[in-house]
Amino acid sequence: xxxxxxxxxxxxxxxxxxxxxxxxxxxxxxxxxxxxxxxxxxxxxxxxxxxxxxxxxxxxxxxxxxxxxxxxxxxxxxxxxxxxxxxxxxxxxxxxxxxxxxxxxxxxxxxxxxxxxxxxxxxxxxxxxxxxxxxxxxxxxxxxxxxxxxxxxxxxxxxxxxxxxxxx
Numbered sequence: 217x218x219x220x221x222x223x224x225x226x227x228x229x230x231x232x233x234x235x236x237x238x239x240x241x242x243x244x245x246x247x248x249x250x251x252x253x254x255x256x257x258x259x260x261x262x263x264x265x266x267x268x269x270x271x272x273x274x275x276x277x278x279x280x281x282x283x284x285x286x287x288x289x290x291x292x293x294x295x296x297x298x299x300x301x302x303x304x305x306x307x308x309x310x311x312x313x314x315x316x317x318x319x320x321x322x323x324x325x326x327x328x329x330x331x332x333x334x335x336x337x338x339x340x341x342x343x344x345x346x347x348x349x350x351x352x353x354x355x356x357x358x359x360x361x362x363x364x365x366x367x368x369x370x371x372x373x374x375x376x377x378x379x380x381x382x383x384x
Contacts, residue, residue: 248350266305271352272303273304284365290370303327
């Protein structure tokens with residue numbers, strides 16, 4: 217059912233049109249759009265500050281979505297074992313920062329969590345479904361994109377993590 221809804225939205229976008237930032241289609245091989253948002257301590261964090269250091273997994277989510285929660289737990293498990301190999305930056309669309317902080321604490325999230333209450337990056341990252349994961353190389357180029365989360369996406373993410381872990 218979700219796949220059908222996704223296809224319908226994509227079909228409508230082709231014919232009705234959709235305004236994405238700078239007319240750039242988000243895909244592998246293009247430079248990632250810049251993200252600068254406050255973290256949970258209200259300090260501004262820039263995605264570009266990570267370029268040149270490690271590959272980055274950028275995930276858009278909400279704390280109240282079960283699907284997002286499962287993916288965040290999966291990502292935390294991978295990150296806790298391999299944080300020297302890649303960075304994870306999670307962008308939450310939550311409106312209630314206290315509930316988000318509680319979610320982060322309850323799930324022992326140790327990667328960076330940013331807050332986008334105004335949903336200012338929805339267009340730039342062409343977010344139709346959440347969670348959305350964007351894999352960004354050390355040089356800032358998008359290498360892969362995953363929408364939603366299920367067993368198939370988890371398997372593909374596992375392969376992506378294996379690739380990132382093998383990088384020197």
